[in-house]
Amino acid sequence: MNTHEKLKLEYADNVMIAYVSDDIDHHRAKGIREGIDARLYADRPERFLLDMSEVSFMDSSGLGLILGRFTLCRELGIDFALSNPSREVEKILDLAGTSRLIRIEKSEKRKDK
Amino acid sequence: MKRTKVNEMKVIFDSKSENESLARYICAAFCAVFDPTVEALADVKCTVSEAVTNCVVHAYKDTVGKIYMTLKAYNDSSVSISIRDKGCGIEDTKQAREPLFTTDLAGERSGMGFPIMESLSERFSLKSKPGVGTQVSMSFKLDKNTKG
Ligand SMILES: Nc1ncnc2c1ncn2[C@@H]1O[C@H](COP(=O)(O)OP(=O)(O)OP(=O)(O)O)[C@@H](O)[C@H]1O
Ligand SMILES: [Mg+2]
Numbered sequence: 001m002n003t004h005e006k007l008k009l010e011y012a013d014n015v016m017i018a019y020v021s022d023d024i025d026h027h028r029a030k031g032i033r034e035g036i037d038a039r040l041y042a043d044r045p046e047r048f049l050l051d052m053s054e055v056s057f058m059d060s061s062g063l064g065l066i067l068g069r070f071t072l073c074r075e076l077g078i079d080f081a082l083s084n085p086s087r088e089v090e091k092i093l094d095l096a097g098t099s100r101l102i103r104i105e106k107s108e109k110r111k112d113k
Numbered sequence: 114m115k116r117t118k119v120n121e122m123k124v125i126f127d128s129k130s131e132n133e134s135l136a137r138y139i140c141a142a143f144c145a146v147f148d149p150t151v152e153a154l155a156d157v158k159c160t161v162s163e164a165v166t167n168c169v170v171h172a173y174k175d176t177v178g179k180i181y182m183t184l185k186a187y188n189d190s191s192v193s194i195s196i197r198d199k200g201c202g203i204e205d206t207k208q209a210r211e212p213l214f215t216t217d218l219a220g221e222r223s224g225m226g227f228p229i230m231e232s233l234s235e236r237f238s239l240k241s242k243p244g245v246g247t248q249v250s251m252s253f254k255l256d257k258n259t260k261g
Contacts, residue, residue, distance in 0.1 A: 025133045025166065027131055057137075057158060057162075058159075059159050059162040060163060060222070060226045064221040065221065067221070095232055095233075096212075096223065
């Protein structure tokens with residue numbers, strides 16, 4: 001496990017999960033991106049899940065972060081999915097019309113605060 | 114009832130990325146007097162974040178300049194926010210407003226800032242002059258009864 005700012009990374013059974021929380025704007029996106037990408041390059045998991053259940057605010061910089069990881073995973077041959085986006089995240093995804101591009105996985109269990 | 118201004122605030126700040134969240138919180142606090150819904154407040158914060166980020170990323174690029182934010186509140190529970198910079202300006206504003214249009218191909222930008230601002234605000238206008246600067250003006254209805 002690796003903690004970078006408010007980013008938590010878990011890696012087990014060839015699946016990497018990145019938990020991103022709080023506000024995602026341009027100011028924070030760079031640190032999150034670097035934290036994730038370093039581990040994607042190093043560990044090369046089969047699957048990568050970007051968990052955004054705890055994101056309380058997101059603007060187009062967050063959209064860029066999602067689409068950028070989607071593209072990188074495709075280049076590295078890693079299966080990408082966005083897991084449990086919060087309402088704030090879903091709203092921006094809807095506005096951008098990314099639903100055809102990005103696979104979203106919703107699990108029953110929501111993390112308890 | 115005649116629409117009159119009930120409050121006004123001007124804030125000038127550096128185009129540093131840490132001020133993106135500060136600008137959002139200032140606007141949210143300014144709107145609080147109307148007791149807006151969580152949703153309406155989220156829309157204000159998102160559009161402000163888009164406009165301020167554009168000043169930081171595009172207008173002043175690798176330099177630091179001033180961002181001028183003006184907030185006005187009206188007696189009909191509406192708020193107008195204008196965000197202005199004296200940066201590089203925009204050559205073609207019609208093209209800039211198109212979805213997916215971006216000039217920053219290296220920076221993981223999606224070109225969705227203006228489309229997001231337009232759809233989340235009640236009114237939106239963009240004025241820009243190359244070499245002079247850019248001004249984004251938006252207004253929002255915050256009355257709980259008139260909007261979801
Ligand atoms: N304040 C500004 N000064 C100069 N150019 C600007 C400004 N705001 C926007 N632009 C120009 O307009 C384009 C579109 O802006 P928009 O916010 O829609 O997308 P973006 O910033 O490129 O990407 P995103 O907002 O999705 O991260 C920018 O790429 C930039 O060329
Ligand atoms: Mg933008």
